[in-house]
Amino acid sequence: MTVHRRPRSLRTLTAMALAASLMGLAGCSSAGTPAADAGAASSPRAGGTLRVGIVGGSAKDSLDAHSPVTHPDEARAIQLYDTLASYDVDHKIQMSLADKITPSADAKTWTVHLRDGLKFSNGKPITADDVIFTFQRITDPKNPMAGATALSGLERDAMKAPDPQTIVFPFATAFATFPDIVTQYNAGIVPVGYDPKNPVSSGPFMTESFTPGQQSTFVKNPHYWRAGQPYLDKVTIIDFPDDTARVNALLGGQVDAIDQLPLGQVNVVKANPQLKVLESATGSWLPFTMRVDQAPFNDPKVREAFRLIVDRQQMVEQVLGGHGTVGNDMYAPFDACFPQDVPQRNQDIAKAKELLAEAGKSNLSVDLVTSAAAAGLVEAAQVFAQQAKAAGVTINVKKVDPGEFYGDQYLKWTFSQDFWFTRDYLPQTAASGFSTSPYNETHWDDKQWTDLVNQANATTDQATRCGIIQKAEQIEFDRGGYIIWGFPNSVDAYSSTVSRFTPDKSGIPLTSFTFRNVWLNK
Amino acid sequence: MVAQTKTTAETASSGRPTTENRKRTGGMRRLLLRRSMFGLFTLWVVSLVVFLATQALPGDAAQAILGREATPERLAALRAQLHLGGSLPEQYISWLGHLVTFDLGNSLAGGKPVVQVIAPMLLNSGVLMLGSAVIAIPLAIVIGTWSALKKDTVVDHVTGVVTLVLASLPEFVVGVLLVLLLATGFLHLFPAVFVLIPGEQVWSNPAQLVLPVLTLVLAVSPYIIRIMRATTLEVLESQYVQQARLKGLPERTVIWRHAIPNAIGPVAQVVALQLAWLIGGVVIVEYLFRFPGIGFQLIDAVTNRDLPVVQILVMAIALFYVVVNLLADVVTLAANPKVRTAQ
Numbered sequence: 001m002t003v004h005r006r007p008r009s010l011r012t013l014t015a016m017a018l019a020a021s022l023m024g025l026a027g028c029s030s031a032g033t034p035a036a037d038a039g040a041a042s043s044p045r046a047g048g049t050l051r052v053g054i055v056g057g058s059a060k061d062s063l064d065a066h067s068p069v070t071h072p073d074e075a076r077a078i079q080l081y082d083t084l085a086s087y088d089v090d091h092k093i094q095m096s097l098a099d100k101i102t103p104s105a106d107a108k109t110w111t112v113h114l115r116d117g118l119k120f121s122n123g124k125p126i127t128a129d130d131v132i133f134t135f136q137r138i139t140d141p142k143n144p145m146a147g148a149t150a151l152s153g154l155e156r157d158a159m160k161a162p163d164p165q166t167i168v169f170p171f172a173t174a175f176a177t178f179p180d181i182v183t184q185y186n187a188g189i190v191p192v193g194y195d196p197k198n199p200v201s202s203g204p205f206m207t208e209s210f211t212p213g214q215q216s217t218f219v220k221n222p223h224y225w226r227a228g229q230p231y232l233d234k235v236t237i238i239d240f241p242d243d244t245a246r247v248n249a250l251l252g253g254q255v256d257a258i259d260q261l262p263l264g265q266v267n268v269v270k271a272n273p274q275l276k277v278l279e280s281a282t283g284s285w286l287p288f289t290m291r292v293d294q295a296p297f298n299d300p301k302v303r304e305a306f307r308l309i310v311d312r313q314q315m316v317e318q319v320l321g322g323h324g325t326v327g328n329d330m331y332a333p334f335d336a337c338f339p340q341d342v343p344q345r346n347q348d349i350a351k352a353k354e355l356l357a358e359a360g361k362s363n364l365s366v367d368l369v370t371s372a373a374a375a376g377l378v379e380a381a382q383v384f385a386q387q388a389k390a391a392g393v394t395i396n397v398k399k400v401d402p403g404e405f406y407g408d409q410y411l412k413w414t415f416s417q418d419f420w421f422t423r424d425y426l427p428q429t430a431a432s433g434f435s436t437s438p439y440n441e442t443h444w445d446d447k448q449w450t451d452l453v454n455q456a457n458a459t460t461d462q463a464t465r466c467g468i469i470q471k472a473e474q475i476e477f478d479r480g481g482y483i484i485w486g487f488p489n490s491v492d493a494y495s496s497t498v499s500r501f502t503p504d505k506s507g508i509p510l511t512s513f514t515f516r517n518v519w520l521n522k
Numbered sequence: 523m524v525a526q527t528k529t530t531a532e533t534a535s536s537g538r539p540t541t542e543n544r545k546r547t548g549g550m551r552r553l554l555l556r557r558s559m560f561g562l563f564t565l566w567v568v569s570l571v572v573f574l575a576t577q578a579l580p581g582d583a584a585q586a587i588l589g590r591e592a593t594p595e596r597l598a599a600l601r602a603q604l605h606l607g608g609s610l611p612e613q614y615i616s617w618l619g620h621l622v623t624f625d626l627g628n629s630l631a632g633g634k635p636v637v638q639v640i641a642p643m644l645l646n647s648g649v650l651m652l653g654s655a656v657i658a659i660p661l662a663i664v665i666g667t668w669s670a671l672k673k674d675t676v677v678d679h680v681t682g683v684v685t686l687v688l689a690s691l692p693e694f695v696v697g698v699l700l701v702l703l704l705a706t707g708f709l710h711l712f713p714a715v716f717v718l719i720p721g722e723q724v725w726s727n728p729a730q731l732v733l734p735v736l737t738l739v740l741a742v743s744p745y746i747i748r749i750m751r752a753t754t755l756e757v758l759e760s761q762y763v764q765q766a767r768l769k770g771l772p773e774r775t776v777i778w779r780h781a782i783p784n785a786i787g788p789v790a791q792v793v794a795l796q797l798a799w800l801i802g803g804v805v806i807v808e809y810l811f812r813f814p815g816i817g818f819q820l821i822d823a824v825t826n827r828d829l830p831v832v833q834i835l836v837m838a839i840a841l842f843y844v845v846v847n848l849l850a851d852v853v854t855l856a857a858n859p860k861v862r863t864a865q
Contacts, residue, residue: 058822059639059831060587060631069587144595209720212632213822214814217720238717241822244698245812248714251706373590400580403827406589407581418590438593 048520049234050498052510053246053255057239061212064196065188066138066145072216072239074185075259078513079205079218079235081188082225084112084131085179089504089511091283091334091422093179097126097189097202097225101182107174107460112182114165119223120191121206128161133192135159135169146186149438150430174458176465180427185508204230204516213239230516250275250493256520257494257501259509260375263321269493276501278492281325283334283422284507286376288368288384288483289441291414296361300479305355307483309391310384311347315485319379323491327484330473332425334505337466339473352391365394366415371405374419376488381417411441421507425469429453442481449475497522550855557851561844568840569621569833573614576829583630586827617833631828640819640834646724647808647815651800653731654738659793662743666750666789667782673755681751685744693741693803697810700733700740716813724814734811741803742796749792753785760784787857794850798843 056071065081068074084098095101100113118126138145139156153171160168169178181187189202199207204226205218215238220230238255240246243262249255251272261269261277269275290297290306297303312326327333328344356362370381378399385395418441420428431437433453435445449472456468476482492509494501500518504511511517584600585592620627626636669681688696701707705714712732718724725731757763758781766776805817812818816835823831 058631058826059629059819059828060826067591069589069591141595143599144593146591146596148595149593211718211720213819214718215720240715240812241818242809242812245715245810248701248706249717249812252710252714254713254715254717401825402589403586403825404580406592407585410585410590410592439590 044228044231044500044519045521046231046519047233048522049236050232050257050515050518050520051236051238051255052515053238053240053249053258054509055243055246055260056241057213058241059213061210061216061239062196063199063207063210063216064145065190065194065199066134066147066186067196068146068186070239072237074508075237075510075513076210076216076218077188078185078203078508079237079515080199080201080203080207081185081190082203083185083187083189084182086183087506087512089502089506091424091505093183096183098182101179103176103178103460105460107176107178107458108171110169110171110175110178112167112169114167115225116165118202118225121201121221121223122191123223124191124200125164126189126191126202127164128167129164130191131167131189132159132161133194134187134189137190137194138187147181147184150181150184150427152436173454176457176460177424177426177430180424205235208234215239224516226516231519232515235515247493250495253495256498257492257510259490259492261491261493263323263491265493266321266323266491274496276494276496278494278501278503278510279323280490280503280505280511281487282490282505282507283332283487284420284490285327285331285484285487286319286374286380286417286419287331287441288380288485289413289416289418290481290483291441291443292481293443293445294414296359296364296366297415297481299359299361301355301359302361302364303479303481305352305359305361305391306388306393307345308348308352308355309388309393310483310485311387312345312485314387315380315383318383319376320486320488324486324488327486328477329480329482329484330477331420331482331484332423332428332473333487334422335425335469336462337425337469339470342474342477345477347387349390356391356393363392363394365396367396367398369398369400369405369409369413369416371400371402371417373402373405377417377419380485411439413441416441422505425473426453426457429472444481446475446479553855554848554852557848561848564844565837565840569618569837570614572833572836572840573617576827576832577610577613579824579827581827583827583829586825587631621834621837626834627830629823629828629831631823631826631831636830636834639831640816640838643814643816643819643835644838646813647801647804647817649724650731650734650738650804650808650813650815651797653735654742654800655797657735658739658743658796659746661739662746663750663786663789665743666747667754667777667785669747670751670754670758671777678751681747685747688740689744689748692806693737694806694810696740697733697737697807700737701810705733714811716811718814734807734813737807737811738800738803741807742800745796746789746792750785750789753788754781757781757785783857787854790850790853790857794846797846801839801842 052075054072054075058070061070062068062073063076063080065077068077082097084096085093085101086096088094097114097118098112099115102111103109112131114126114128114131120126135151135154136156136159138147139151139154153173153175155170155172158170162168191200194200201207201221204221204224206221208217208219210216215236218235220233224230240249246258247262247265250258266277269277290303292298292303307329316322316324316326326344328342330339330342332338353362356364368381368385370378372378381397385397388395418439423431432439432441433444434440434450452468452472452475456465456472459465459468490507490509497520498518499521501511506512584597588596588600628634629636629639632639665681669678672678701714703709704711713730714733716730716734719726763776763781766780804815805820807813808815808817809821816838820832820835823835
């Protein structure tokens, strides 16, 4: 099978194959299956190179399994490193390198059992020692990795390997969300002595070349544990800091798939018979963050008023072009425990004015700090400023560049925004809900809530835990610091020669970048 | 004019200049020396401005690199790795010292030596600019002259309108229109973006170069065409051209020996300005086409607060500006006997 590098050759081949099949001469095409059959192909085909254009990327790109810093780094990490467990498209945890993850009764000790016959790309077996090395590397106090804060309760020196396939993880306190934490893409398993400059992989592909800010190529890992996978011989990941260039590359046939299709381009792509749009409802959220410890938001009435100011439907229409669902100031909508019976909060300007008057904050004027750090943030800020006028509130939208947004003031802005991918409730609270959490943008520190969530973390019985989580969510609905107006869909696009991209709830584009599931019909 | 050219040639070959010639070349040398000194001074001022401007950017490299992953622990660890810190004057002097001795240090973002990071980018942008200049300049001079010779004909009017329209369009608009026309929308002739295969050079796949080069050619040519037309017209109406015509010289000789050399002088200045613009223009064009050059690199480095790379790239651009303008001075001087011999 030839590798299509030139854009024209791909288009021409497709066109030729189409013409040939129409004329009943399908056998003549050297490119394999005629493109006309592409959509119908049901069984995986081996071989070929998938070229993917991904948002962002920079000279700071890294292949480090535990420290992805750019968005394409996430895509690369998912090709190179498998985790102990992984999310399926419904955001349910499935076992991956591990075949069993079991808690002790008090959820303070977790035991992980590895599958039989696992191997790294260099042929060495994946053992308990490698897993211990991985988690010690992540939590190294001298050089903590991205996943370190979530694992702050891990007693890293007391991890044990009773046998080469079993690892015991002891925690200082009950830690019900352990399976979620080891499922994150930044917790990939690496071998003892791992060197990110020359990475050995445990995932479906291994590195062939890597040019930061430009592109990277990955070839099939012959020792990968999933039978028959990956189907592709090769994956090329190309960085695209610019939206226009990324879409043009897809339209011109230089790449087979792109993530984050700009909303203005959705209809252009839909109109093209050679391209497909992949749209997934997600639990990603773009909240406004109100600091509950600072005026004017230290008054719960002001927070409620601001939540009543938002016209959520209009937000979804204008900011997301309708590609999203309305939010109800509570996160983790795909959590099995998410409360379904809380009435939807709707825009109510009269009530908002009344609450502001009660709080003595009529004719309020507030700065809203925004940045193009994620798609839709700036637009949401502007729409909110418009909507607030009706309630007599003046919102001064202050746009700063991402460098400043994440600079010294990050997590200290009084009224700002942030973005999150899909998470279940408890892992999300660990990241942003506690006074000790790394990303507590709202400075939320509610005694009653904290007790409830700690209690939920120590509860392994699902039904009991759900009851507690629902109470905690109710507290956030009543007096929390987030305005959660909606959950954007992830919208990607790909060539119809590619099979098996499926909608995925994670918020991570292109079916969570699981290119091992994908094959080419060309 | 002809006589003067001869004298210069004699001077060069004999190596024993006459008093008069020594005066002339000495004047020119002094002028060039003064311009060079001024160029160096400009570079120093630029270095100061660049340094202060980059320091004034909010947030440091550690924050910019980690983004929202910047927990206090990880920030501290990365800052220690990157050796960030020290007072401003200290940092400036140490940086200037390293700059002068070509010890450029390491990129903060990738950890590689700055030279390794920017050398390929400079080469790539150089190829792009050279390609554009080599096509645009002769083409523009020919079209400008032609337009002047055909003054008030259809050719002249069409050239006038087209150049005016192109000159008024920003280069990214031209680029987007070209992509739409030749790559994704109407025709599918050329690749819409540049994808560099590792291990290959930018010129390995020339089809990818067509659209970026064409965009730059269309961006710089109009000004050169218009100034070439204007100066040619002016020269054609001058007394010495009329004199040459009255002497009965063939029109070809009149144009190529008498008119064009005198029209080139002012055009050289515009060409230099356009070349200098090119190095700025490539920033936007490279971003649009995802071309791996200095512009693409510069935007990335600013976002990352990768100061060593930003500073060197801006200094390289400033150096290019200064050198191009110096060359333009030389050409102007060489083309204009009055300026050349001025004391």
